[in-house]
Amino acid sequence: MRDFPSCFGENGVQVADSSSSNTSRNAQNLVTCVYQCRIRGRTCLITVTWSKNLMGQGLSVGIDDSANQCLCKVEIKPWLFSKRKGSKSLEAYSCKIDIYWDLSSAKFGSGPEPLEGFYVGVIVDKQMVLLLGDLRKEAFKKTNSSPAPSAAVLVAKREHVFGKRVFVTKAQFCDNGKIHDLMIDCDTISVNDPCLIIRVDGKTLLQVKRLRWKFRGNHTILVDGLAVEVFWDVHNWLFGASSSVGNAVFMFKTCLSAEKLWASQSLSDSSTLQWSFSQRFLDNKSQNLGFSLILYAWKNE
Template sequence: MRDLSCFGDGSVAVSAASAASVSGRGCALDRSLQAATTSVYNASLSSGKGILIRVTWSRSTAGAPGLTVAFDNVVSSSRSATQQHVLRKKRGSRSIVTDSGTAVGVHWDVTGAEYSSSPEPSGGDYYLAVVADAELALLLGAGDLSRRFASGPAAATGHLVSRREQLRCADAEATAAHATRCRFREGGEEHEVAVRACGGRGGVEGEVRVSIDGEEVAGVRRVGWGFRGNRAVLLADGEVVDVMWDVHDWWFGRRGGGAGAQFMVRSRAEEGRLWMADQPSAAPPGGVFLHVQCYRR
């Protein structure tokens, strides 16, 4: 991996503003939840309509799993207000009509889902399917249930746009650490991303580290004024990604749900070009945006 360039705090602010529109950066983790993973998918229907599908898998502080879906209709560069639906049962179907008139059917069965450390199912026999205007816009799952549903309606063209992973750390800990796997471009290689913010509260002796595939790509040994940063990295497979971090609230904020450490990694459309706040998506076409938020209790 090769570090291509560094940018000032201003570029981080611009990037974060754009990220908020798709990944929901401004939404802190609900106090009743221990962890939540939200993936946003963009489906293009044969009619020319576009629909953003947000799927949130969550785990409460008591350990109970949860599932929520939300929809944004895409019209040019604008989106309608999000329509959110909590799926309280482990199996069922629901019919929805969006503000733009798209007929949506949500079908799910997570009774056989298996979970590990993530709130998202890691295996088992389960599925979540979204049918929009009689086209299969999204199908998630594993096992026989998922395969049987795949033989149903005609499939629309959909792809992952962004992924936000939120988790709550023990209040007594001064370390935020998390590892996940992600593809930064549709059809690209899967990469392991590990983030860590550690050290004494107040940031004097604090450290920030971001690693991709086991190699450190961003690091601040003494946080001090380096609590925000941004740099571009060339991965071994030739992909160029922007790596951003903001641990100000983790070190200097009050205790509670709002004291979070933010880490962002996304594919870059053009070398030397950053997000602009008015861009409709948080990643270039075919690219994926990863956002990790670690909170104190």
């Protein structure tokens, strides 16, 4: 499935066919973020993918043009004992692009993204276009750069979450907005009539009863005064051969035209729906229609 720019196809999400949930978790434990920025007056997309497997943590940073054509890419393979900081110089649009990273003191949780003690920076013509992490002073000093007039904006995020019944993550639905605690609660095994509940900061904003009849759908919730369209597909949880392997898909999108986009796709089966989530994201992420968060939820045994 090529639901991100073509040069990141190897990071595309595949539904695991292994009978082991641990194998599925190791294979799918990654987070991909897409940022929109301007380089030499052109709209570009910076894709940052964090991964985690038995070999350790990994990172890739790529830059695409507005037509999703790969301009350049740096991939840092998963490490255990290798050096965790460095830089790479690339060229695009006849300008120098420098990518710096320092993860030597990074602290990680259960997921692939570092929590603190790190920085990743993308510098164009000595201006910091994108800076991730809390070591901001160290990053500007190391790169000898200055803040860009307009910083990159997060337009899309895709991640995998794991749990038995409850799945949690953090979400920021608008640029520089509040970071919210997002929780998905769904028991599909021990109850006769499963119910899907979505909470933001502990407050229930969506409850779907009779889930066996409503295993796919969409609904609008309000977060920070923004209309957020929620799409869900829990078919694999309810009707898959093994609930510990199949994943559900959720999308949270701050886009006024999301319902029209939804209606324009064929929803004939689970694989088509999962493809349509990602395809709508690919077709619209560079048009500044809002923010998209795609969650692949895997049930542990």
